[in-house]
Amino acid sequence: xxxxxxxxVIPMGVGVSVSEYVAVCKTIFTEANxxxxxxxxxxxxxxxxxxxxxxxxxxxxxxxAMGSPRISTSIRLGTRNDREQTIADKLDSVxxxxxxx
Numbered sequence: 186x187x188x189x190x191x192x193x194v195i196p197m198g199v200g201v202s203v204s205e206y207v208a209v210c211k212t213i214f215t216e217a218n219x220x221x222x223x224x225x226x227x228x229x230x231x232x233x234x235x236x237x238x239x240x241x242x243x244x245x246x247x248x249x250a251m252g253s254p255r256i257s258t259s260i261r262l263g264t265r266n267d268r269e270q271t272i273a274d275k276l277d278s279v280x281x282x283x284x285x286x
Contacts, residue, residue, distance in 0.1 A: 188262050
């Protein structure tokens with residue numbers, strides 16, 4: 186099953202800046218061909234359900250290996266069974282409505 190996920194991985198106990206951990210996760214998502222798109226408070230990814238979850242697990246493993254004793258992750262998931270939809274499709278739909286405003 187295809188899924189579009191909005192993922193926010195928060196390493197805890199590593200200080201204020203977490204950009205190096207975000208970079209590690211983005212690399213993992215990219216290498217898994219999940220089309221990661223960073224935004225201000227997380228990352229959108231798209232792909233097969235199991236592939237997304239496997240990559241997220243790898244993010245946790247890598248971040249723990251980097252020294253983070255705790256990680257808190259928030260996930261929002263969206264699936265469809267009526268048709269396939271990508272992140273780009275969703276953005277294009279909104280942007281097409283903005284051109285008429």
